[in-house]
Amino acid sequence: MxxxxxxxxxxxxxxxxxxxxxxxxxxxxxxxxxxxxxxxxxxxxxxxxxxxxxxxxxxxxxxxxxxxxxxxxxxxxxxxxxxxxxxxxxxxxxxxxxxxxxxxxxxxxxxxxxxxxxxxxxxxxxxxxxxxxxxxxxxxxxxxxxxxxxxxxxxxxxxxxxxxxxxxxxxxxxxxxxxxxxxxxxxxxxxxxxxxxxxxxxxxxxxxxxxxxxxxxxxxxxxxxxxxxxxxxxxxQTSTARHATHSAPLAARFDRRQLLGALDLSQKLDKADYKQQLHAEQQRLAELVQSKAFRKHGLVAVFEGNDAAGKGGAIRRVSAALDPRQYQIIPIAAPSDEERAQPYLWRFWRHVPGLGRFTMFDRSWYGRVLVERVEGFCAEADWLRAYNEINDFEERLHEHGIIVVKFWLAIDQDTQLERFKERESVPYKRFKITPEDWRNREKWDDYVDAVGDMVDRTSTHIAPWTLVEANDKRFARIKVLRTINDALEARLAEAT
Amino acid sequence: MxxxxxxxxxxxxxxxxxxxxxxxxxxxxxxxxxxxxxxxxxxxxxxxxxxxxxxxxxxxxxxxxxxxxxxxxxxxxxxxxxxxxxxxxxxxxxxxxxxxxxxxxxxxxxxxxxxxxxxxxxxxxxxxxxxxxxxxxxxxxxxxxxxxxxxxxxxxxxxxxxxxxxxxxxxxxxxxxxxxxxxxxxxxxxxxxxxxxxxxxxxxxxxxxxxxxxxxxxxxxxxxxxxxxxxxxxxxQTSTARHATHSAPLAARFDRRQLLGALDLSQKLDKADYKQQLHAEQQRLAELVQSKAFRKHGLVAVFEGNDAAGKGGAIRRVSAALDPRQYQIIPIAAPSDEERAQPYLWRFWRHVPGLGRFTMFDRSWYGRVLVERVEGFCAEADWLRAYNEINDFEERLHEHGIIVVKFWLAIDQDTQLERFKERESVPYKRFKITPEDWRNREKWDDYVDAVGDMVDRTSTHIAPWTLVEANDKRFARIKVLRTINDALEARLAEAT
The missing domain is CATH 3.40.50.300 (P-loop containing nucleotide triphosphate hydrolases)
Incomplete structure (x- = not known):
């Protein structure tokens, strides 16, 4: 050598x-x-x-x-x-x-x-x-x-x-x-x-x-x-000559069966049950993140889902349980120019929580294999390699003691339409609906494929995806809170 | 109360x-x-x-x-x-x-x-x-x-x-x-x-x-x-209603005498003297910044000057004396969008050196009262209040032990023309000349006024301006190095 x-x-x-x-x-x-x-x-x-x-x-x-x-x-x-x-x-x-x-x-x-x-x-x-x-x-x-x-x-x-x-x-x-x-x-x-x-x-x-x-x-x-x-x-170099694609091509689904289609979106919670369970799970979360064991860990929660699936509402039910000084919520929109000048994951690394802290991402690095794939914002080779890059990223978080929890909030098309219309009619909700939301809606099937591939390729034992049936907001919020709590509890118990 | x-x-x-x-x-x-x-x-x-x-x-x-x-x-x-x-x-x-x-x-x-x-x-x-x-x-x-x-x-x-x-x-x-x-x-x-x-x-x-x-x-x-x-x-609020202007209006200069006009730009150094003095001052600087006393201080050097006055060359002569891990050079161009979303000084605070470290700014916060004033990029009230804001900023640095040294490298119009032409003809220098440089040249007199006001209002005993006669590059570089060394030496001696 x-x-x-x-x-x-x-x-x-x-x-x-x-x-x-x-x-x-x-x-x-x-x-x-x-x-x-x-x-x-x-x-x-x-x-x-x-x-x-x-x-x-x-x-x-x-x-x-x-x-x-x-x-x-x-x-x-x-x-x-x-x-x-x-x-x-x-x-x-x-x-x-x-x-x-x-x-x-x-x-x-x-x-x-x-x-x-x-x-x-x-x-x-x-x-x-x-x-x-x-x-x-x-x-x-x-x-x-x-x-x-x-x-x-x-x-x-x-x-x-x-x-x-x-x-x-x-x-x-x-x-x-x-x-x-x-x-x-x-x-x-x-x-x-x-x-x-x-x-x-x-x-x-x-x-x-x-x-x-x-x-x-x-x-x-x-x-x-x-x-x-x-x-x-x-x-x-004039062409953007690239390495061969690192991922095998995605499996075709001949039978048209897919993950999201298998969800039972009719699941519900009535108001009384919801109130009682919400209180119990929030209390549980508050205790977990204030426990001594959590000081050697961190928590990352990723919220993805259909437009109007209730990501924001779910996030608020989680954050309501917490000391506002312990967590941060990062809404992911278009990257800034400083972020564009860096590798894709750079803008998420910026917000990785330190020990004893909790970051919630309202949309996340999965944009690469969702919107960027569907809209053609990046080359196929780029989103294909992203699956492995993302798995590596989450593994690094896991190894540092950070618990990674990922949610896809799923609603059906009728429910989405109903919520879009409500947003247009309520004054303080109208900021939440844009022409882009209507355009995305037309690409519903493309997103179904993209979500299926995403879950297949990035649901790992250290950072599994949780699909959340979100037609009923109450049901969805409780499932989110409980999943976070279960993941936290399991990891903190491991440590002792 | x-x-x-x-x-x-x-x-x-x-x-x-x-x-x-x-x-x-x-x-x-x-x-x-x-x-x-x-x-x-x-x-x-x-x-x-x-x-x-x-x-x-x-x-x-x-x-x-x-x-x-x-x-x-x-x-x-x-x-x-x-x-x-x-x-x-x-x-x-x-x-x-x-x-x-x-x-x-x-x-x-x-x-x-x-x-x-x-x-x-x-x-x-x-x-x-x-x-x-x-x-x-x-x-x-x-x-x-x-x-x-x-x-x-x-x-x-x-x-x-x-x-x-x-x-x-x-x-x-x-x-x-x-x-x-x-x-x-x-x-x-x-x-x-x-x-x-x-x-x-x-x-x-x-x-x-x-x-x-x-x-x-x-x-x-x-x-x-x-x-x-x-x-x-x-x-x-539709209008940008502002507070009353905080600075008194600038003094009119009826007599057309100005600071820059008073410089003797004919000062020179011959090659042999230059080599000997350069070596000596670089050695001196290396020892000062590696001294134990410097670990409780920091150094900020601001380089402003006419286009083609030799800022880059002067900075290189300073940096050549240093361990590259101890300093950083921050070239200031248009702000990024993250910087634009913050108060003006934010993008400079990002680069303030820690203890034992040295930041050189190739252009600086003085852009506010130079290019932004001359080009009308900001309102008069904004650049007028900037003088005081800048003095406050530098005072904060000073109080933390940071030595602030500020240079205006001055050349005359003939010298500038000569250098512009040279830049256009030498391949690796052509990147240094842009149509903007030619446009700035037409505003020479406006800059003379702006520089005069800047020096009058921001040359303080804790952070004085040094006007550098830069028609002769050798003379300028030695003056820069010596000024930094003198300032460092004085402040480090104070501490003991």
Missing amino acids: FESAELGHCVDKAAFAEQEPELRAALLEAQYALKQQNKHAVLILINGIEGAGKGETIRLLNEWLDPRLVRVNAFVDASEDERKYPAERRFWQHLPPKGRIGVFFGNWYSQLISLTVREKIKSSQLDQAIGYVERFERMLCDEGVLMFKFWFHLSKAAFTERIEAQGDDPLQYWRASPLNWHKGKTYDKVLEAGERLLQQTSRDFAPWYVIDGSDANYRSLAVGRTLLEGLRAAVS | FESAELGHCVDKAAFAEQEPELRAALLEAQYALKQQNKHAVLILINGIEGAGKGETIRLLNEWLDPRLVRVNAFVDASEDERKYPAERRFWQHLPPKGRIGVFFGNWYSQLISLTVREKIKSSQLDQAIGYVERFERMLCDEGVLMFKFWFHLSKAAFTERIEAQGDDPLQYWRASPLNWHKGKTYDKVLEAGERLLQQTSRDFAPWYVIDGSDANYRSLAVGRTLLEGLRAAVS
């Missing part, structure tokens, strides 16, 4: 001086073209052996490129505030928007290597983490992020020489890894861990570039040229 | 039941109108006596209003991460965008009251803080934020009864203030502190509403009606 980076590559001063100006000018030009095109973000990961020129390369990139369009992030240990959220949230928060370049120093690889070297991670856990990293990077690339993963290498002899010369200067760059490179075996262990990681995570869409770090001139030109080539290829 | 809130206001059950539905419907209607109009944000501050219904009112608002458009924030003690930034940054971060309602529980008033009651603030400091609060709120209102400041009151007798009934239930709402209300004198002290605060901060643009908290029905209707009236007034 590292053999060709130990050949002692070297560029002399004269050759460097000759090549540098042209390379710099070309890099700047490519960088501005990237900015103007506004289609791709660039993410550069910096990893490798201590003393092999990681810090120097970052400095160099800032010197060669227009630094106003570059952001360097050094991820050191997570702060107390950051630890309340899933670990990758901070990477999401610092992703470069389209047209910009982000440099991640101390990224997910550094963390995995550090854990491996310090023997704090089991082999099976490492494999799992690698699998996640691969899917994460694939998603980024599919979303238009150009990834450059650099590993800066030194032979053991060169490393030993460097590290001795360097001393233990506290004014050296902030440490991005807690590794003690002065310890005898660290080099060997990092190399071993690095080799495994690089082997398993070098993919066509995000390959590793191993750079010989022993000679500064060679190293600089190698990085510069790699970057230039990648940028030029991306900028000149 | 609190007399009329001790009259024992009371609304019986029947009267409440009669009035509530209509009020709720009207509130919802006003809320949706606010959202559609998208001109105002609403900020509700909740303060007052423990047990007077603060928490209950927040719950009620969430029940009456559409909770998807309401966000409740409880500001408790600042976290470790938050303490790295000026205290008001977290309020800025959570301001509601236009069309939304934000509820601040545990706001700046709670903090001031808590400090006063615990005798942790001197009278002079309190007065200073009150002055700042007033200016801050005035700015918010001028920026279209509707403020509702509620003080929930109880007579001492009613308070004593409540607090005894309440016990010390740990399941009670999270404490937003560290005050121990069970202690004998707390009520009296809070009342005294509250009276002073309310008196001094009740202004026409942001009045206090003192609500009798002894009867839940009365309290609910009082809050609801106040809110409804305010929302209706704002939504129905």
